[in-house]
Amino acid sequence: LGWLRAAVGIGAGIVAVTLSIRPLQRNIGRTLLTVVAIFGAGTIVLGLSRNYVVAFIAIMVLAGADAISMFIRFTIVPLATPENMRGRVLALENVFIGASNELGAFESGVTAALLGLTGAIVFGGIGTLAVVGLWAVFFPALRDVDTFDEVTALHDR
Numbered sequence: 769l770g771w772l773r774a775a776v777g778i779g780a781g782i783v784a785v786t787l788s789i790r791p792l793q794r795n796i797g798r799t800l801l802t803v804v805a806i807f808g809a810g811t812i813v814l815g816l817s818r819n820y821v822v823a824f825i826a827i828m829v830l831a832g833a834d835a836i837s838m839f840i841r842f843t844i845v846p847l848a849t850p851e852n853m854r855g856r857v858l859a860l861e862n863v864f865i866g867a868s869n870e871l872g873a874f875e876s877g878v879t880a881a882l883l884g885l886t887g888a889i890v891f892g893g894i895g896t897l898a899v900v901g902l903w904a905v906f907f908p909a910l911r912d913v914d915t916f917d918e919v920t921a922l923h924d925r
Contacts, residue, residue, distance in 0.1 A: 771824060772820075772823060772824060772827060775824050775825075775827035775828045775831065776827060776828075776831040777831070778828055778831075779827065779828030779829060779830070779831030779832040779835070780831045780832060780834070780835040782828075782832060783831075783832040783833075783835040783836055784835060787835075787836070787839060792836075792839070792840065792916075793915065794914055794915060795914060796840060796844070796913045796914060796915060796916060796918075796919075797909075797910050797911045797912055797913035797914070798911060798912075799836065799840065800836075800837060800840045800841070800844075800910070800913075801900050801903060801904050801910075801911060803833040803834075803836040803837045803840075804833070804837050804896060804899075804900050805896075805897055805900045806829065806830070806833040807830045807833040807834050807837065807896060808892075808893045808894070808895075808896030808897040808900065809893065809897065810826045810827075810829045810830030810833060810893075811826075811830055811889060811890075811892055811893030811896060812889075812890050812893035812894065812897075813826040813829075813893075814826040814827060814830065814889060814893075815885075815886050815887075815888075815889030815890040815892075815893060816886065816890060843916055843919075844913070844916070844919050845857065845858065845861055846858060847916060847919040847920045848919050848920075876888060876892070879891060879892070
C-alpha cells in the first residue's frame with residue numbers, strides 16, 4: 769500500500785519536472801479542462817480497478833493531471849485579478865484550498881457510507897467529468913484562453 773501512496777508523489781513529480789523543462793505555452797484553457805477530465809477519468813479507473821498495477825498507474829495519472837491543473841489555476845488567478853484586489857483574492861483562495869481537503873474528506877466519507885467505496889470513487893469521477901462539461905459550456909472565456917498573457921490582458925481592458 770505504500771507504493772500506492774507514493775504514486776501520488778511520483779505522478780506529480782514527473783509532471784513538475786516536465787513542466788520545468790517544457791512549460792505550458794498555448795491552449796491554456798483547453799489544457800485545464802482536459803487535465804481535469806483526465807483526473808475524473810483516472811478517478812473512475814481507480815474506483816473500478818481490482819488490479820494493483822492499474823490502480824498504481826491510475827493514481828500516478830490523476831496526480832499528474834492534478835499537478836497541471838494546480839499549476840494553471842495558481843497562475844491564472846493572480847493574473848486575472850486586478851492588482852488592487854490581488855491580496856484579498858489570493859487570501860480567500862488559500863482559505864478555500866486549505867479547507868477543501870477537510871471538506872472533501874467529509875464529503876467522501878458521507879458518499880462512501882451511502883454508496884460504498886467503489887460507488888463513491890466512481891461517482892466522484894463522474895461528477896468531475898460533469899463539471900468539466902458544464903464549465904466548458906458556461907465559461908467559454910476560460911475554455912478559450914490560449915496564453916497566460918491573454919489572462920493578464922483581460923483585466924487591463
